[in-house]
Each structure stands twice: as structure tokens, then as C-alpha cells.
Amino acid sequence: MAHIDCYFAPISPFTFLAGNRMEAVADRHGATVTYKPLDIMALFARTGGTPVPQRHPSRIEYRAQALQRLAGKTGMPFNLKPAFWPTNAAPSSYAIIAAQKAGDGDLPGLVQGILRACFAEERDIAEDAVIKDCLAGAGFDPALAERGLLDGAETYAANLEEAVSAGVFGAPFYIVDGTERFWGQDSIEDLDRFLAGQP
Numbered sequence: 001m002a003h004i005d006c007y008f009a010p011i012s013p014f015t016f017l018a019g020n021r022m023e024a025v026a027d028r029h030g031a032t033v034t035y036k037p038l039d040i041m042a043l044f045a046r047t048g049g050t051p052v053p054q055r056h057p058s059r060i061e062y063r064a065q066a067l068q069r070l071a072g073k074t075g076m077p078f079n080l081k082p083a084f085w086p087t088n089a090a091p092s093s094y095a096i097i098a099a100q101k102a103g104d105g106d107l108p109g110l111v112q113g114i115l116r117a118c119f120a121e122e123r124d125i126a127e128d129a130v131i132k133d134c135l136a137g138a139g140f141d142p143a144l145a146e147r148g149l150l151d152g153a154e155t156y157a158a159n160l161e162e163a164v165s166a167g168v169f170g171a172p173f174y175i176v177d178g179t180e181r182f183w184g185q186d187s188i189e190d191l192d193r194f195l196a197g198q199p
Contacts, residue, residue, distance in 0.1 A: 002031040002195055005175045007163045008111075009040035010089045010096070010125055012171040016115035017070045017078065018185035022174060023108045025188060029195035031176075035100055035111055036159040037093035040171055041086075043160060047169035070185070077120040084124035091145070092125040094152030095135060098144040101151075105139035113137050 004026055008015040026033050041051060052060060064080055071078035092114045099110050113134040117123040123130045132142035166175055174182040174191055182191045193199075 004033045007173040008171045010092045015172040016119045025192045038159040083122045088126040097152045097155045098148045110138035
């Protein structure tokens with residue numbers, strides 16, 4: 001059985017617009033998934049990336065067009081300039097880590113709920129009330145937002161170190177069985193083919 005490590009950031013619009021396609025591929029092939037939220041700005045700093053506001057205007061303009069095209073293609077509601085972006089992604093990441101450890105709710109639903117809150121619902125995913133609402137909506141105890149903060153912080157930091165060591169440089173980033181790497185939502189079809197044993 002294959003295993004997918006999913007490195008992502010709750011403030012990544014491309015992760016949001018991936019929707020549940022990676023999870024559908026994993027289900028189709030019987031693959032397991034571990035979600036590894038990380039600090040995308042720290043990842044950029046470590047791997048040669050550049051935060052969006054610091055990019056050349058041509059790159060910023062192209063990114064905006066690409067995101068709008070992708071939103072249209074997927075049919076997902078999407079705000080190119082959310083009211084609360086960028087925001088502190090650590091609290092929602094800690095909640096995802098705690099929920100994954102608890103294991104008694106819909107983890108993919110939680111991840112997508114937090115991303116949707118940021119990019120489609122104009123809510124600040126750094127706010128405790130928003131995180132608790134997302135936890136409850138995915139069938140988790142909202143108190144997870146307050147428990148295990150130290151463990152969440154340690155895992156969040158460890159995810160970044162693991163990502164750098166594994167060759168991750170953006171989000172979303174999928175690694176199968178620790179070796180085969182797929183960057184971006186547009187590589188999900190390639191992930192599907194790889195898991196099917198196709199070239």
C-alpha cells in the first residue's frame with residue numbers, strides 16, 4: 001500500500017484549489033495520507049522561493065490569472081484577495097496536527113474547511129473561533145484547538161525540517177513512499193498515473 005505525505009500551507013491558494021482531488025486519487029489506489037502543514041514563508045526562505053509581494057510584477061500578474069483560471073475550471077468559489085491573507089497559519093496548522101493525532105473525525109474535510117474559510121468565506125483562520133468552527137464542522141472536538149499546542153508547535157517545526165530534507169519547495173507537495181515527488185495541484189494527474197503504475 002502506497003503512502004502519500006502531503007505538505008501544504010493553510011494559506012496556500014493552490015492547495016485550496018486542489019480541492020479533494022488528491023484524496024480521491026489516494027482512495028482510488030488504496031493509499032494512505034499524512035497531512036504535514038508547514039510554514040510556507042519559512043520554506044521559501046530555505047529553498048529559494050520568494051513571497052508573493054516580493055516577486056516581479058509579471059510573476060504576480062501571471063499568478064493572479066492562473067488562479068482565476070483554475071477557480072473557473074474547478075468551479076470552486078474563490079477570492080483572489082481574501083480579507084485575511086496572509087494570516088498566521090500556525091494556529092490552524094496546530095489544530096490539523098491535533099486532529100490527525102486524535103483521528104476521530106473527517107481530516108480531509110477539516111483541511112478543506114480551513115482552506116475554504118480563508119479563500120472563500122472571508123474568515124481569519126488565525127482566529128480561535130474560526131478554527132473551532134472548522135473542527136466541529138469536520139466532526140472533531142473543538143477543544144482540540146486549545147489542547148496539545150506544544151506538540152502542535154513541535155510537529156509544525158518538524159514538518160518544515162522534513163520538507164526541506166525531502167526536497168519540498170512549494171505547496172501543495174506530495175511525496176509517495178518517501179521518494180517520488182509531485183509539486184502543485186496540477187501534478188495530481190501525474191500522481192494518479194504513478195500510483196496506477198503508468199509511465
